[in-house]
Amino acid sequence: MSNPGFVAVLEGSIVSMGDMGEASEIKADRILDAAGGLLMPGQVNSHCHAAMSLFRGLADDLPLMSWLNDHVFPAEARFVSEEMVYWCTKLAAAEMLLSGTTSVADSYFYEGQAAQAFHDSGMRAVAAQGVIDFPAPGVPDAADNISAAKEYIERWQEKDSLVRPAIFCHSPYTCSPETIKKAKQLAMDKDVLFFIHLAETKTETEVLLERYGKSPVQHLLDLGVLDAQTVCVHCVWLDQEDINILAETEAKVVTCPESNMKLASGIAPVPAMVEKGICVGLGTDGCASNNDLDLFGEMDMLAKLHKVAGMDPTILPASKVMKMATVEGADLLTLPNGCGRLQVGSPADCIILNMDQPHFTPFYNPNLLVYAARGADVEHVIINGRVVVEGRKIVTFDLQEAQKRVLELAESVKKFAK
Amino acid sequence: MSNPGFVAVLEGSIVSMGDMGEASEIKADRILDAAGGLLMPGQVNSHCHAAMSLFRGLADDLPLMSWLNDHVFPAEARFVSEEMVYWCTKLAAAEMLLSGTTSVADSYFYEGQAAQAFHDSGMRAVAAQGVIDFPAPGVPDAADNISAAKEYIERWQEKDSLVRPAIFCHSPYTCSPETIKKAKQLAMDKDVLFFIHLAETKTETEVLLERYGKSPVQHLLDLGVLDAQTVCVHCVWLDQEDINILAETEAKVVTCPESNMKLASGIAPVPAMVEKGICVGLGTDGCASNNDLDLFGEMDMLAKLHKVAGMDPTILPASKVMKMATVEGADLLTLPNGCGRLQVGSPADCIILNMDQPHFTPFYNPNLLVYAARGADVEHVIINGRVVVEGRKIVTFDLQEAQKRVLELAESVKKFAK
Numbered sequence: 001m002s003n004p005g006f007v008a009v010l011e012g013s014i015v016s017m018g019d020m021g022e023a024s025e026i027k028a029d030r031i032l033d034a035a036g037g038l039l040m041p042g043q044v045n046s047h048c049h050a051a052m053s054l055f056r057g058l059a060d061d062l063p064l065m066s067w068l069n070d071h072v073f074p075a076e077a078r079f080v081s082e083e084m085v086y087w088c089t090k091l092a093a094a095e096m097l098l099s100g101t102t103s104v105a106d107s108y109f110y111e112g113q114a115a116q117a118f119h120d121s122g123m124r125a126v127a128a129q130g131v132i133d134f135p136a137p138g139v140p141d142a143a144d145n146i147s148a149a150k151e152y153i154e155r156w157q158e159k160d161s162l163v164r165p166a167i168f169c170h171s172p173y174t175c176s177p178e179t180i181k182k183a184k185q186l187a188m189d190k191d192v193l194f195f196i197h198l199a200e201t202k203t204e205t206e207v208l209l210e211r212y213g214k215s216p217v218q219h220l221l222d223l224g225v226l227d228a229q230t231v232c233v234h235c236v237w238l239d240q241e242d243i244n245i246l247a248e249t250e251a252k253v254v255t256c257p258e259s260n261m262k263l264a265s266g267i268a269p270v271p272a273m274v275e276k277g278i279c280v281g282l283g284t285d286g287c288a289s290n291n292d293l294d295l296f297g298e299m300d301m302l303a304k305l306h307k308v309a310g311m312d313p314t315i316l317p318a319s320k321v322m323k324m325a326t327v328e329g330a331d332l333l334t335l336p337n338g339c340g341r342l343q344v345g346s347p348a349d350c351i352i353l354n355m356d357q358p359h360f361t362p363f364y365n366p367n368l369l370v371y372a373a374r375g376a377d378v379e380h381v382i383i384n385g386r387v388v389v390e391g392r393k394i395v396t397f398d399l400q401e402a403q404k405r406v407l408e409l410a411e412s413v414k415k416f417a418k
Numbered sequence: 419m420s421n422p423g424f425v426a427v428l429e430g431s432i433v434s435m436g437d438m439g440e441a442s443e444i445k446a447d448r449i450l451d452a453a454g455g456l457l458m459p460g461q462v463n464s465h466c467h468a469a470m471s472l473f474r475g476l477a478d479d480l481p482l483m484s485w486l487n488d489h490v491f492p493a494e495a496r497f498v499s500e501e502m503v504y505w506c507t508k509l510a511a512a513e514m515l516l517s518g519t520t521s522v523a524d525s526y527f528y529e530g531q532a533a534q535a536f537h538d539s540g541m542r543a544v545a546a547q548g549v550i551d552f553p554a555p556g557v558p559d560a561a562d563n564i565s566a567a568k569e570y571i572e573r574w575q576e577k578d579s580l581v582r583p584a585i586f587c588h589s590p591y592t593c594s595p596e597t598i599k600k601a602k603q604l605a606m607d608k609d610v611l612f613f614i615h616l617a618e619t620k621t622e623t624e625v626l627l628e629r630y631g632k633s634p635v636q637h638l639l640d641l642g643v644l645d646a647q648t649v650c651v652h653c654v655w656l657d658q659e660d661i662n663i664l665a666e667t668e669a670k671v672v673t674c675p676e677s678n679m680k681l682a683s684g685i686a687p688v689p690a691m692v693e694k695g696i697c698v699g700l701g702t703d704g705c706a707s708n709n710d711l712d713l714f715g716e717m718d719m720l721a722k723l724h725k726v727a728g729m730d731p732t733i734l735p736a737s738k739v740m741k742m743a744t745v746e747g748a749d750l751l752t753l754p755n756g757c758g759r760l761q762v763g764s765p766a767d768c769i770i771l772n773m774d775q776p777h778f779t780p781f782y783n784p785n786l787l788v789y790a791a792r793g794a795d796v797e798h799v800i801i802n803g804r805v806v807v808e809g810r811k812i813v814t815f816d817l818q819e820a821q822k823r824v825l826e827l828a829e830s831v832k833k834f835a836k
Contacts, residue, residue, distance in 0.1 A: 053776075053779070054780065056782070057781070057782050057789060060736055060783075061725075061731055061732055061736060061785070063731050063732070064731070091776055091779060095776035095777050098775075098776060099777075258722060260726065261722035261723065261725055262721075262731065262789070263731050264725045264726050264728070264729050264730055264731040266729065267726055287777075287790075290790075291786055291790045292777045292790040294777065294792070297792070300715070301718075301722065304676060304679035305723070307479075307680060307681075308678065308683075308723075311682050313479055313481050313680065314479055314480070318478055318479060356821075357516075358471075358512045358513035358516060358817070358821070359705075359712070361471070361474075361821050361825065361828075362471075362472065362474060362828035362831070363475070364474070364475050364828070364832065364835070367475050367478045367479070368474070368475045368709060371475060371708065371709040371710070372705075372709045374715070374794060375792075376792060376794030376795070399776070403774075403776070406779055406780060410779075413780070413782075414782065
């Protein structure tokens with residue numbers, strides 16, 4: 001590696017950057033020596049269900065509807081509690097931090113507990129409370145789903161500069177048109193983001209066609225909920241008209257290739273969406289369908305999948321994929337100005353990789369960060385100027401405790417699954 | 419993790435295995451304490467061009483023919499030397515060992531140098547000398563390609579119990595029918611494996627159709643070179659008749675999903691080959707088209723790719739993929755009996771993973787080794803009873819020296835590529 005440099009941070013933001021030669025002019029309270037490392041913006045995981053770490057690998061190699069209805073929903077009905085969400089989100093936060101993710105968009109139930117876990121881990125998060133027209137964890141009567149979300153948003157709206165609340169409508173097949181409209185109205189009233197799973201499976205598009213006579217995207221358009229503060233997750237089953245609608249309404253999209261591949265949901269038309277100028281972020285989805293939260297692996301999968309799917313090796317070049325996992329994620333989550341970038345004035349959300357490894361030798365260009373890097377290469381993580389991982393150790397909380405708590409919960413899950 | 423156990427090794431082989439309770443009866447000269455770790459068979463990388471580590475990430479996001487003709491072949495013509503093959507193979511061996519690969523099938527030029535590098539690293543290898551109808555590194559006159567291979571095989575045939583020689587015909591589009599037949603005859607005379615790139619791209623099938631009026635597989639069948647000692651690499655563009663031929667002749671197949679995806683070569687019909695009972699191993703290909711040599715990542719990619727390609731999440735379950743990367747690789751490379759398995763009598767080729775990590779928490783079942791494990795999780799590596807990696811450090815050779823030598827070579831490559 002060449003060009004050793006420095007980044008100076010004050011009050012959470014990058015205040016100057018340059019060659020090491022100029023660094024002597026700077027007086028620092030603390031110096032993190034990362035000689036030989038590579039500094040880059042922290043990654044943005046634009047879709048996750050962090051607490052589902054409890055169900056990691058519980059049910060593999062199954063169709064989505066059976067995975068969801070026979071395994072995930074029953075396990076969730078039985079095991080999701082405030083305590084579970086707190087500890088399992090904390091474990092997921094550790095996994096994300098240790099693999100270089102500094103910001104996450106999370107969507108689950110008891111989201112106040114998730115927000116608290118992100119707060120306690122030092123992670124930047126948009127934490128969205130789940131809304132669904134079934135009895136859900138923490139919301140036994142579905143009629144209360146909007147008021148529960150409202151109460152959560154009000155509780156977290158001004159609480160933490162790093163953790164912001166939002167709303168997550170599960171999907172157009174599990175939420176009625178009324179619920180979707182009310183949830184979006186609440187999001188607008190409170191000026192928070194509105195997330196929704198959209199067009200994930202072929203079955204979903206068939207159900208929507210039968211129920212409403214239209215595609216999932218057209219359905220949301222007609223409900224008036226597509227705009228720049230709406231984040232549509234998955235978007236696998238779109239036709240060109242759907243893509244045009246998303247582009248025209250400036251709705252945002254998150255693609256989760258590993259989850260879509262593992263569940264055989266399909267291949268999202270990411271190159272076509274990019275072509276239309278849609279802002280597309282990258283997400284891991286919950287690690288029950290992945291089964292990890294490593295955005296480096298997700299970048300590699302995304303880049304390679306679309307090349308072979310389109311039979312064109314120039315599709316989604318590494319540089320574009322890296323942008324999706326940083327800049328575009330930050331933009332679609334409306335993170336503070338400069339997030340996802342390394343520039344003066346940006347919040348200091350950075351990661352440092354250990355480059356002294358065979359798989360980085362030689363290092364001709366940054367494409368290798370997409371095609372060869374993995375989460376385990378991350379040595380240090382800084383969020384908003386605070387060191388949260390140092391020498392591959394979480395320094396903001398007791399990881400052992402979180403692991404122990406999750407393993408205790410997992411013992412009950414094991415008995416249930418038998 | 420539960421059920422702590424032990425594995426006892428004598429003269430390179432596993433002589434007993436059991437619960438820790440029984441271990442006290444065993445007297446060992448050396449004990450490797452791996453408490454809390456997971457022990458599994460070392461992985462078998464069934465296709466690699468190890469020395470191409472020098473060209474890692476030199477030319478990304480390009481079509482195969484341009485990648486090969488405009489970048490790889492010119493760089494090879496200029497930079498491949500005995501010294502280059504030795505050091506770059508050694509670096510690749512380090513990368514493979516550190517990611518849990520204990521055996522490799524390598525194919526390149528100056529293969530004696532590669533064989534020496536594998537020998538010096540303590541890795542188990544089938545090292546195949548390249549044969550091509552162009553002037554090649556070490557074989558300036560293509561007319562000498564068979565005699566050069568013969569001389570290499572004779573030199574290495576009885577030299578090392580871990581490193582065995584073999585022949586690698588580059589492909590049916592770069593080798594004449596005469597060359598292919600002679601190379602296979604030599605392989606039969608010497609009782610060594612015969613490797614060939616086959617049906618990798620659509621262009622190749624078109625060229626073969628035009629040149630010989632038949633498919634690549636049919637072409638090899640008619641040349642009489644398909645049998646149980648022939649390993650066909652890639653096999654992307656096959657029809658059902660080709661698959662039947664491979665099954666009937668008992669030819670072996672290696673699939674390299676990451677390389678095929680990145681170069682947009684296509685998706686090999688792996689599930690259809692498996693269905694027909696063909697032995698299919700897993701390879702990384704050279705890391706110029708991947709861009710790493712991590713078989714854990716390759717397993718994940720393989721499993722997920724075929725699920726979404728076949729729109730069926732039950733295709734290639736994790737357990738089958740794990741077999742392809744261990745048992746089937748060992749079988750197709752005709753490695754010593756028991757390789758790729760953990761059983762009494764097997765050569766002690768084992769790896770131990772560090773399970774005390776968030777992405778392995780919880781660990782409900784071994785599928786997680788396919789869907790969440792990565793090379794960096796490998797803590798210790800044992801090959802033929804010898805510890806070659808301990809606590810993530812290569813102990814058989816000086817990795818720093820290999821990295822330094824490769825970086826020196828890379829400086830020249832950089833100038834050339836500009």
